[in-house]
Amino acid sequence: MNAALLAQGQLEIVSENDGSMEYRTMARNWPGVVEAELEDGAYFFTKQEAELVTRVPGQYEFSDGYVVPASALHVRNAWLMSATGSKIEVDWVQDSTHVYLNSPDGCWIEYAICSEPDLWSANFVRGVQKRMEAIISRAIKEEFGEASQLDQEAEMYFQRARTNSSKARSAKQLYNKGPIASARNRRG
Structure with missing residues (x-):
C-alpha cells in the first residue's frame, strides 16, 4: 500500500488504521484486488x-x-x-x-x-501496486485518465506473473499409458 501511495505523491501509512482517507480507501479495496487476482491467476505460490x-x-x-x-x-x-x-x-x-x-x-x-505478501512474485507485487495506484488516482486524485493507464499497467504485470507461474508448473499428461504402452517403454 505504501509503495502505491508514495508513487502517487501521497503520504505513506505509518500505523495501521490511522483513520486517514488514504488508509480507508486502500484497506477497503485491498481484499478485492489481491484475492480476485489470486483466484484468476492460479499462481504457484497460492x-x-x-x-x-x-x-x-x-x-x-x-x-x-x-x-x-x-x-x-x-x-x-x-x-x-x-x-x-x-x-x-x-x-x-x-x-x-x-x-x-x-x-x-x-x-x-x-x-x-491468500499467501503472505513475502511469498508473492515480483510481477504480482508490481501488479498489485499499479492496481492500488489506479484506485488512489481515481478515488483521491480524481485523475481518471491516469487511473485507466495504471489499470492497463497492472494488467500487464499480472499477465507476466501468470505466464511465469504457468511455466513453473509441470505439464499434465493428456492420457494415462495402458499396460501395453508401459511394457513397450520399460528399460532394462
Missing part, C-alpha cells in the same frame, strides 16, 4: 493440496460432502486416489465451505490460498 476426511451429508445431487479448509479462497480441483497412488478424476461441486462428490472415503483437493 497452491495447496489437502486430503478431506470430515464428511457431511451430500448436496447438489452428490451423496457425500467434505469440509474445505478455512484458508481456502476456492477449490481448483478435486480427485480421489487409487490403491496404486494414481489420481482418479471425479465430478464435483463446491459451495462456500464444502466440496460435494460421490465418495464416502474422502477426497483430495487443490485449493487457492
Whole structure:
C-alpha cells in the first residue's frame, strides 16, 4: 500500500488504521484486488493440496460432502486416489465451505490460498501496486485518465506473473499409458 501511495505523491501509512482517507480507501479495496487476482491467476505460490476426511451429508445431487479448509479462497480441483497412488478424476461441486462428490472415503483437493505478501512474485507485487495506484488516482486524485493507464499497467504485470507461474508448473499428461504402452517403454 505504501509503495502505491508514495508513487502517487501521497503520504505513506505509518500505523495501521490511522483513520486517514488514504488508509480507508486502500484497506477497503485491498481484499478485492489481491484475492480476485489470486483466484484468476492460479499462481504457484497460492497452491495447496489437502486430503478431506470430515464428511457431511451430500448436496447438489452428490451423496457425500467434505469440509474445505478455512484458508481456502476456492477449490481448483478435486480427485480421489487409487490403491496404486494414481489420481482418479471425479465430478464435483463446491459451495462456500464444502466440496460435494460421490465418495464416502474422502477426497483430495487443490485449493487457492491468500499467501503472505513475502511469498508473492515480483510481477504480482508490481501488479498489485499499479492496481492500488489506479484506485488512489481515481478515488483521491480524481485523475481518471491516469487511473485507466495504471489499470492497463497492472494488467500487464499480472499477465507476466501468470505466464511465469504457468511455466513453473509441470505439464499434465493428456492420457494415462495402458499396460501395453508401459511394457513397450520399460528399460532394462
